[in-house]
Amino acid sequence: MDWDDLRVFLAVARTETLSGAGKRLGLDPATVGRRVARLEEGAGARLFLKSPQGYALTEEGAKLVPHAEAAEAALTGAEEALRGGGGTGLSGQIRLGAPDGCANYILPQVIRAICDENPALEVQIVALPRVFNLSRREADLAIGVSRPQAGRLTVQKLTDYRLHLVAHPDYLAHAPPLRGLADLKAHRVVGYIADMIFDKELDYLGPLGANTPPMASNSVSVQLNLLRAGAGVGVAHDFALPFAPELVKVLTGSLSLTRAFWLIRHEGDAHSARLSRFADRLAQGIRREVQRLESRTCAQADPQDA
Structure with missing residues (x-):
């Protein structure tokens, strides 16, 4: 053939x-x-x-x-x-799929560092709120929020990350008291559009009975900006909070979520030394960046703890 x-x-x-x-x-x-x-x-x-x-x-x-x-x-x-792919440098084009929270707040710093080390490398970040189909080569690698259970894939856990309820102080100053999770019923909640949640790990509000929030988006970045605008209270990634220093955590003693990022590759790429070196550098960078960003959220204290 x-x-x-x-x-x-x-x-x-x-x-x-x-x-x-x-x-x-x-x-x-x-x-x-x-x-x-x-x-x-x-x-x-x-x-x-x-x-x-x-x-x-x-x-x-x-x-x-x-x-x-x-x-x-x-x-x-x-x-x-x-072309020297067996050496230490990386070159050519690599397309990386990722959920928009990771793509917006973690990957820019990580990918910049990788490309600084490898000037001949071109990285394309595809930020979409959905699961990527590697079998159709929508991307060379993808980051997911849950471990795939089917498909010819290799999967590697990258890191855990944490999420908390947050709000703007101006919103809290004019809103009803927020002393416990039951009080959320009296508040405007910001979250995902229920029928556009593409992974069960993103259903943060469903267990709280707030799965149809009055202000919603399929984008993590839009949700964060709604919260920054004082629209209400919602769940946010700790690693995103350094980019929104005006927000404060609330009810930290009542709600603290832990999720994980997974690096997903097509099984047929397992023997690609180039992609394996990129994957190793990416994993190291993401772990360090999540740890760095989450360590900076300590100052954004829960006003209820004051």
Whole structure:
């Protein structure tokens, strides 16, 4: 089989459309279609079924995927070796998917340091409030808030992080007393849009009976800015609070949450020395940055503890 045809096959399998594959490869959809047809003819098997939703793998196509990915990994490894990928420096492009809280408050400092050390490296941070599909190569690596239970993936725990209820002093000064969790019913709560919570680990307010907050967003950054504007009380990451020093923690004795970040990679990339070195440096940087930022939240005390 021709590698160029296998490359086109993988792009269609991951995007499920000819146009999506063409964008990734710099080819027009008609050319992609011809290459798929040529591969199917040479293999003597139907690899895709076309439907209104796009191109779905047949049973034969699904069998070909791991072999095509193995060829892709071998070629990538050869390219890394030829350009010095076995050395200490990193180069080329790496796309990293992450939830927007991590992407906004942790990754800028970590990625800047990695790129300072590796001037030939290009890192793209894709910040989206959802789970990334590495099988479709939406990213080379992804950071998740829970450990995936399915898929051909390798998973590494990065670090725990903490969250607390916070509010602006101006809001608290004019709001009803907040002495316990039961008092939240009398307060404006800021949180996630309930039907857009993409991971159960993000359902901070559901157990409190506040799963339909009057002010909500699918973005952690928007929630934090609502709280900074004095909109109400809500759960915030401790690592984000140094970027919002006007906010104070409340009810720390009643609610203190711990969650974890996980680094997720496609199983086929396990032998990529380049991605492994990047993953190691990323993990070290994230652990240090979370610890550094969380250590700076001590001054943002709970006014109820005063």
